[in-house]
Amino acid sequence: MLSLSTRERAEPGAGEVRVRIVVSAVNPTDWKQRRGAGVTAVDGSVETVPNQDGAGVVDAVGTGVSGIEVGDRVWVILAAAYGPGSGTAQEYTVVPAEHVLPLPDGVGFDEGASFAIPGLTAHRALTVAEGGPDRLAPGALEGTTVLVAGGAGAVGNSAIQLARWAGATVITTVSTEAKAELARAAGAHHVLRYTEPGLEDAIKQLAPDGVDLIVEVAAGVNAELDSRVLRPHGTISIYGDDGGTGTVGLSFRANAWVNARYQFVILYTLGIDRLRAGAESISAAMAGGALAIGEKTGLPIHRFPLADTASAHAASENGAIGKVLIDVTPAG
Numbered sequence: 001m002l003s004l005s006t007r008e009r010a011e012p013g014a015g016e017v018r019v020r021i022v023v024s025a026v027n028p029t030d031w032k033q034r035r036g037a038g039v040t041a042v043d044g045s046v047e048t049v050p051n052q053d054g055a056g057v058v059d060a061v062g063t064g065v066s067g068i069e070v071g072d073r074v075w076v077i078l079a080a081a082y083g084p085g086s087g088t089a090q091e092y093t094v095v096p097a098e099h100v101l102p103l104p105d106g107v108g109f110d111e112g113a114s115f116a117i118p119g120l121t122a123h124r125a126l127t128v129a130e131g132g133p134d135r136l137a138p139g140a141l142e143g144t145t146v147l148v149a150g151g152a153g154a155v156g157n158s159a160i161q162l163a164r165w166a167g168a169t170v171i172t173t174v175s176t177e178a179k180a181e182l183a184r185a186a187g188a189h190h191v192l193r194y195t196e197p198g199l200e201d202a203i204k205q206l207a208p209d210g211v212d213l214i215v216e217v218a219a220g221v222n223a224e225l226d227s228r229v230l231r232p233h234g235t236i237s238i239y240g241d242d243g244g245t246g247t248v249g250l251s252f253r254a255n256a257w258v259n260a261r262y263q264f265v266i267l268y269t270l271g272i273d274r275l276r277a278g279a280e281s282i283s284a285a286m287a288g289g290a291l292a293i294g295e296k297t298g299l300p301i302h303r304f305p306l307a308d309t310a311s312a313h314a315a316s317e318n319g320a321i322g323k324v325l326i327d328v329t330p331a332g
Helices: 028-034 109-114 117-126 154-165 177-186 199-206 219-229 252-257 272-287 306-317
Strands: 016-026 053-061 073-076 092-096 100-102 145-149 169-174 190-193 211-216 230-238 261-264 301-305 323-327
Touching: 016 073, 016 109, 016 306, 028 306, 053 109, 073 109, 100 272, 109 323, 117 154, 117 211, 117 230, 117 272, 145 154, 154 169, 154 177, 154 211, 154 272, 169 177, 169 199, 177 190, 190 199, 199 219, 211 219, 219 230, 219 252, 301 306, 306 323
Parallel strands: 145 169, 145 211, 169 190, 211 230, 230 261, 301 323
Antiparallel strands: 016 053, 016 092, 016 323, 053 073, 073 100
């Protein structure tokens, strides 16, 4: 159960940084962790501060830390994975310096808090194809056709914005017209309703030779479709199994015929070097205005005060479309 309490402000040790959190973000992994169902699930008897993502201002720096100074505007990645008391749903958190990145000039704390888990997941999904780029930048995906399943979700939104920034042609699937409008706002070139008949034919009309890369949120449900619309030597990047059973069945013949490559994606075991590399690309996209939040980019904001973190988690768990943010401390 979530509750508001007062804790002693921790001091950063060697290699650590203390950040005054301005904005914290809620992702599904956060409430899953709290419920004991996520990959970072913790013992319910341990007092835990939730939320992996956040942005704020460096408040103190431990010994051995270089390149980060008090007063720097920063965003943090996988804060709560560091320890039970290091989540961002609190005024101050202490995390390793390698989990702290500078927030580009002109980029707000909202953006910094919003694109860690969703943005890094999307970046990884878009950079695992055979012969593809290791990092995203303008032109990195030029000539590539990307299919994003669930383009109105947070990861789907990031994937659309990042793929478009990198020069790809983006096809996405959604369930409703309201979600289609969000996907268009994110920059998708083609938006299809997976609730309507003829989805496979519609994708093949847009990509007659098959799509190069699929960013997949519903691996089990879409397994058959994916194998039929993928081009030879294409890649299916799987980060979720929405609507599935947790077990994915694959057709040997269909996948073997196109030499399909499957890449499962999760950030917690990815490694800090890859996380930071992806974060640098995300920072560049944010700095260039290619990755942003709000209605204009298909990612509506739902705001809550720190004292109402429980409601913020409930909003995410109940399927709020857009980004759930928590205002923790004043920006100034």
